[in-house]
Amino acid sequence: MRYGWRLLALVLLLPSPLFAAAGATGYRINPEASQATFQVRLFWLDNVNGHFTHVNGDLAPGPHPESWIVNATIPVDSVAMTSPRMRKMVLAPSFFDAEHHPVIHFVSDPVAQSELIGGGTLTGYLTLRGVTAPIQFAMEPERCAQLSSAPCRIQLRGNLQRSTFGMTSNRVALSDRVDLNLSITLQRETR
Structure with missing residues (x-):
C-alpha cells in the first residue's frame, strides 16, 4: 500500500508537459485575426493577388504525445481582391467554382509540438474544388514561445498547382x- 502512494506522489510530481496532449483541450483558429493570401502570375509579367478574410478551424491534440492536428476551412466567398472583375473571375467555375465548392479545407498530418513552437514543415491534405491532394507548408511561428493561453501566430508558406485541382482554363494568361x-x-479553447 505504501508503494502505491509513493508511485502516485511520484507521478504527480512529474513535469506537466507529459500530460499536455492527454489533457489538452486544443486551440481554435481566430477567424478575425487569421487570413490566407494567394498569388498567381499573370502573363509572366505581373501577379494577381487575393486574400481570404476568414480562416476557421482548430488545432486539436494528435494521436501521439505532444502532437497536434490542424483542421482549417476557408469560405471561398470571403475572397477579397482589388478588382471586382478579378474577384468575379476567381469565384467563377473555371477557378474556385464557389457555387459548387464553397469551402477550401486543409487537414494536417500530426505535427510535433516542438515544430509548432520552433518552426518546421507542416504536411497534410488540401481539398479544393472537390479534389483532395497532398500539400506541404513551411511553418514559421511569429510569436509562439509556448502554446499557452496567449494568442499564438503561425505563418504557413506553400504552393500548389492549379491543374491538380482541375483549374485548367486560362493557362496562357495564368501560371x-x-x-x-x-x-x-491560435487561441486556447475555453471549456
Missing part, C-alpha cells in the same frame, strides 16, 4: 503555380 500563404492566430 499553373499558385503561392498560398496562411497567417493563423
